[in-house]
Amino acid sequence: MPEATNATDTLTITVDGKEIEARPGELLIDAAERVGIYIPRFCYHPRMRPVGMCRMCLVEIDTGRGAALQPACMAPVAPGMNVTTDSRPVVKAQDGVLEFLLVNHPLDCPVCDKGGECPLQDQTMAYGPGESRMIEEKRHFEKPIPISDLVTLDRERCILCDRCTRFAKEVAGDPLIHFLDRGGQTQVNTFPDHPFASYFSGNTVQICPVGALTATPYRFRARPWDLQQTESTCTSCSVGCRVVVDSSRNRMLRMNGVDIDPVNWSWLCDKGRFDFQAFESDDRLHGPLVRRGSELVPVRWSEALNEAASAIREGLDRSGPAGVAVLGGARLTNEAAYAWAKLTKGVIGTDHVDCQLGDGLPAEVVLGLPRATIDQACARGGTVVLLAPDLKEELPVLYLRLRHAVLEDAATVIELAPAATTSTELAAASLRHRPGEQVTVVRALLDGGPAPQGADEDGFRRAAEALRRGPVTVVIGRSSVAEGAGAVVDAAAALLAGLDEVRFLPALRRGNVHGALDMGLAPGVLPGRTALADGRDWFAGEWGAVPVEPGLDATGILRAAADGRIDTLVLLGADPIADFPDHVLAERALAGARTVIALDTFLTASSSQADVVLAAAGYGEVDGTTTNLEGRVSTLGRIVTPPGTARSDWHLAGDLARRLGADLGLESVEATWAEIERVAPSHAGVTWELLTSPEASDGVVVPLPSRLSATEVDVEGNALGGSDVSVVGGAGVPAADVQHGQAAAAAVASVAAEGGPQGEAGKAESHAHESAAAAHEDSTDVSAEERGHDDAGGVEGQDDVPVAEPPPGDRPSLLRFAPPAAEPSVPPVDRYSLRLFTTRKLYDRGTLNQQARALRGLAGRSTARVNPIELARLGVEPGGALKISSARGSLVTATLADPDVPRGAIVLGWNLDGPDPGDLIDAEAPVTDVRVETTS
C-alpha cells in the first residue's frame, strides 16, 4: 500500500472528461473511486500493496504520448493524466479479461456460498462478454480441501488474484499459503501438513473475490440475499474492532470486519470473527436458577430476583454496605456497567467493586495515565515500548497495526519481556528481565548509562536512543499473572517521569474492561474517570449517596470473602475460579461468601457455585455502547433476541434496585447514556446523537479534546487523561521535572491567549485542535471532532450540547496518575528457586473459546519452559516431567529447554489444557517463586 502523502497540495487529472483533484502518490483506482468512478477490480485491496495481478482494472491512460491500456491499480496519478474508463478498448479489455478468468472457473454459482455477493459474478454481469467461447475441459482439482481448521479452499474457483497470499505474508506475517506450481497449473495451497494456522486466517475468506476460500463455520449456512447486516463492535478483546454481523431468522451467522481507519482497517482475528458462535450454544443459560440444596433449579424471574434482592438486603442489615461486593463487569455494555455502578455505589453503597480479576492494572493507573490512541502509537517514526503481554495472543489486531507501523511506517518497537513473544521479531530491541524486575531495565535505559551486566548491549543502546527520539507510546499491561501489578506500574511511573513526550495505551484484554473502568466499576473511582475522593460531592448530588471510603480490589474482595467478611458476592459475568490468578483463594472466597449471586450467560466454574444465577443476555443481544483500549466509545448492534427469558445486565440492575426500594431512573439505553453524558466528567459532550451520527461512525474517543482544553489545560496548564492535546507531562511528573512541567504550561498558556478568554472556548478549542493536529497529523479522533465543526451546524455547534461551554464548576476533575509512594520490594530469587512467569494464548480454556464450535479444539497444552543452563544446573533432562511447587501448591508438567527464557525464571502457559499455574500463585505476593524437581 503506497503511502499517499499527507501534503495538502493536490494535482488535477481528467477521468472520463471530468477534472478531478488527486493526492500526489495516490493510485488512480483510488482517486477515481473517491469521485464516484468505480473501476472494476479483483486483486486490488486498499489495505495491501497493489500487484496488478488480474488486469480487471485496465483503463486507457494518456500522459501526453497517446492513450494506452494500463492497470489503474498500479498507476500513481500524475499531473495532466487523461483517463478513459469506458472507451471501446477498455470495454474490450474488460470483456477479454473476464472471458479468460472464466476459462477455468467452474461457474458453480448455484452451490457456491459466494453467489449473490461475488465480485466475479457481479463484474461478469456488469462488464463481461456474456458468452464464452470455451469448449475445452476446464482444469480440475479436488473440490474444497481444508487448509486450516477454519478455512477451506476450492482451487477450481480461485482466480489467482494473490489477495489471500498477499494478506498472509504482508499483513499477517504468516506466509503459510503460497502460489504453487506454474502456468495453467498454478494453485494456492499450503505445504503438505503445514496448515494455514494463522490467527488471522478468516480475513482471507473475507477478501477472496470469489468463492474459493470459505470459512467452515459459515459454509452452506445462508444465502447472501437472506442476510440482514448490522454494524457492531467486537467485544472479544479490548481492541474493539468494528464489525458487521450477518444474521438471518434470529441467528447470527457470520461476522466480517468493517474498515475504519483508527482501529482495525477491516481486519479481525479469528477468535473475534468466530466466537459469536458461543452465544448460540446449547449450554447457554435460558432463565434464572436458584440453589435448592445442592441443586440449581430453574425458577421464575420474580422468585430469583426476590431471592437475590433479599440476600443483598439481609447482607446490608447484617454487616452494612461493606458486606456486599461486586466482581466483574468487563462483559457488560457501558450502559449496563453504569447501571451497575449506580446500583452498587449509589444504592447499595459499597465500594468493593472490581471489574478486573487481579489480572489487570489498578483503575487509577489505567484512567490516570495520559492515554494514546492506536494511531498515535503507530504513528510514522514513533517509538513504542511494550511493557505488555504478547499482543498477538491477547490483542491480535493491535498486533497487526503495530506490525504495519514497524514494517511500513518506520516505527521502532522496544520490548521488555522475560521471554520472547510474537512481537520480538518486530522489535528493534527486545530486552530481557527477570519477572518483576522491569523497572530496573527501564531505569537503566532512562539514565543513559551503560547496559546492565548481561544485557544485550546493542539492543540496549538502540532502545535508549529510540526512547530519546520520541514521541513514545508505552503499551502497558499485565504480562504475567504470577507477579503483582506493582512491577509494571513502577516501570510506567519511571517512564512517565523520565520522558518528555509519552503516552500510554493500556493493554487490558477483556472486552469492555475499559468501559467498565470508565463507568466506575472499580474501587476508589466513580464514573467518568473520577477519583472517589474528588467526585464524592458531585455524585452524592446526582445519586443521592456514594461510598465514603475506597473499597477493596478483586484480591481484597476475595480475601475478605474467604475470611467470611463478605456477606453477598455478586459476580457480574466474572469467573474468578478460572480467571483469578490464585485459584485456591478464589475457591475459598466463593465458599466463604454467605450468598453468591451470578449474572452470567453460561454456568461456569464459578457461577455453578452460586446461590442465585441470573441468566444474562450476551453479545449481539443487547443495544448499547462499548469502549476500547483507547477510550473509543462505539455502538453495539442488537441482532438477535436472548435465549429463553435471559435479560440484559442493564435491566437486571434496575430490577434489583427496584426490589431494594430504589429507582435507578434509567429507562432506556439512550436515557442511560444521557445520564452518563451528564454526570461522567470524561464523557461530557459525547451525546447519544453524536455517537449515533454518521460523523462518529469510527466511534468517539473520550474525553473529547474540548473537555481537556476547556477545563484541565487552562486551569492547570497540563493536559490530562488521554486524548489529542499534544502537551503532556504535567500529570504525574514529579518535582524533579518541574522545568518541563513549566514549559508545557507555557505552551498551553500561549494557545489559550491566542484563543482569547475562556468564555470563547470554541475558539480556544479550535486552537487546541490545531496544535493537536500538528503533532499527530493523522489522528482521526481529532478529525472526527473537526468534521463536527465543518458541517454546518455540526453536532457540537448545537446549543443543547454542552461542549463549547465549560462544564459546571462543580463537575469533578479527571483522575491523574500518581506514582506509587513506596515501591513494593521484590525479594531476590534464592538459588534453589525459579521465578514464575505466565503467558496466554489466543485460544485457551475461556468460556467463549470452549463454547464456540469452531474454536473449541484449538486450545493448546501448557508446558514449562526453562533456560537450558538452569535445567542443567538442576539436573533436569529437557522434555522430562518436572514437579513444580510453591508455597501454595504443586503441579507436574513437561518441560522444554528454551534459551530465550532468562536464567532464574520459568514460563508456564495460563488457562490452557494441562497443569494450571493458578494452583501455584499467591495473589497477595508480588512474585511467585517455585521449586522444581524431577519426578521419579
Place this chain on the structure above:
Amino acid sequence: MARLTEANELVAREIIGRYPRPKSALIPLLHLAQEQDGWVTDDAMEHIAELVGVTAAEVLGTCSFYEMFKREPVGTYLVNICTNISCQLLGAEELLHHAEATLGVKAGGTTRDGLITLEDVECIAACTEAPCLQVNYRYRYKVAPEDFDRLVDDLRSGALVDEVPPHGTLHRTRQRIPTDRAAGAASPVGGREPAWIASRPAPAKDTP
C-alpha cells in the same frame, strides 16, 4: 525423507553466506537438496525453510515453479526427448515411441530398475541437431533409434558413469567463492543495499 546431511548443511550455510539476504539462496539450496537425494524431498524443503528463515510453503512455491526440481523420485538418469517442431519434423515422435517401447514406460515414467526416467520436453535449443535429447541435461544430437538403444545400453553397463553424473548433480566440482569475494550480509556496492532490496524494508532489527 531426508533432510540435508550434516555435511550438506555446512555447504548450505556457506551458500547462504554469499547473499545479502538468506532467502536469495533458495534456488542453490534446492539444487543442493536435489543433488543429495536425486530429487527434492519435503523434509529437505522444510530444512531449507528453517535455514533461510521462510516458511516451507514459500520454499515449495519456489521449488514447484521450476520443472527441473523434481518433487517425486526420478531415475538415476533423466532422459528428455525433445518433441518440439524441428525435432518433430525429423522424427522425434518416432524416437519417443521407440523409447517408450524399449524402456517399457510411458513418457513421465521410470523404469522398474529405477535407472531411467523418460520425459518429453519442449525445444531444448538444439534445433540444428534435431532430433535431440538430454541425459541429465547432457546433450545427445541427431539421435536415431539405434543411437538411443546404444545410449541405454551404455547407461545400464555403467560405461557413462564418468560422463554423466547421477540426476541432481549439476557439476562434480563444487563452486567455491572465497569469503572475501562473497557478497555476504551486505551488498558489495558501497555497503548500501541495492534499490530492489531497499524498496522492501526488512524488519527494523536488520537495519539498526
